[in-house]
Amino acid sequence: MRTNERGGRQRRPRYLPPRGGARQVQRARYLPRRDGPGRGRRPGYLPARGGGGRRGGGIGILVVVLLLVGAGLLIWFLVSRGDDGGSAAGDGSVAEGTIQTSEGQDVLAAAGGGAEALAPFEDQTVRGSGIEVQSVVGDESFWAGSDPTQRVFVVVTGGGESAPAIDAGDRVDLSGIVRVLPVDFEQRFGVDAANGSADLQGQGHYIEALSVSESGS
Numbered sequence: 001m002r003t004n005e006r007g008g009r010q011r012r013p014r015y016l017p018p019r020g021g022a023r024q025v026q027r028a029r030y031l032p033r034r035d036g037p038g039r040g041r042r043p044g045y046l047p048a049r050g051g052g053g054r055r056g057g058g059i060g061i062l063v064v065v066l067l068l069v070g071a072g073l074l075i076w077f078l079v080s081r082g083d084d085g086g087s088a089a090g091d092g093s094v095a096e097g098t099i100q101t102s103e104g105q106d107v108l109a110a111a112g113g114g115a116e117a118l119a120p121f122e123d124q125t126v127r128g129s130g131i132e133v134q135s136v137v138g139d140e141s142f143w144a145g146s147d148p149t150q151r152v153f154v155v156v157t158g159g160g161e162s163a164p165a166i167d168a169g170d171r172v173d174l175s176g177i178v179r180v181l182p183v184d185f186e187q188r189f190g191v192d193a194a195n196g197s198a199d200l201q202g203q204g205h206y207i208e209a210l211s212v213s214e215s216g217s
Contacts, residue, residue: 097146099128099174099207107178111203112150118205121178126207128174130215135168138190142166144174153196153206155189164214176209 099107101124110117134143134151145151181204191197
């Protein structure tokens with residue numbers, strides 16, 4: 001230590017801390033001040049204290065669950081409508097607008113198949129429900145079916161019962177037997193070219209109706 005020439009007191013070197021206390025260590029500039037605005041600042045990539053992460057995650061899961069439930073309800077509704085629209089099986093009923101054998105074969109659907117389309121049903125008993133009358137040929141004969149290209153010729157011959165007064169567009173129920181067309185069908189049934197004799201000859205069969213009634217009567 002140097003000696004002060006004037007007072008005789010020794011001067012303390014600057015690199016030594018002052019007497020009476022420890023030398024204060026200067027805080028690095030890149031660190032926030034202890035009492036400044038940077039103190040305690042939490043990095044942005046960390047969740048806030050006291051919380052379970054960013055909000056909104058629970059709402060997203062709830063929306064997904066609601067969408068899945070809605071889709072399930074829509075599928076159930078469509079399937080249930082399809083089931084209700086079907087006809088019941090095994091109850092003995094015949095769907096409206098069809099002619100079927102006792103074994104459930106669709107005669108009317110085969111009628112549009114061309115020549116001899118009704119041959120597999122020859123001499124079989126059939127039952128029709130809600131058949132639309134396409135055209136009336138005589139007092140006891142008419143064409144019935146879903147359209148002019150898919151129809152059968154019906155002749156009422158059973159038990160002296162006459163056919164009801166019907167017009168084109170009416171719907172009838174019937175029961176009868178599929179018969180082979182006789183050679184003299186034009187004279188016997190009063191059908192000619194204007195009434196579809198060519199179509200009848202091509203099918204080669206007709207329905208001998210034992211009973212005919214208006215649908216719903």
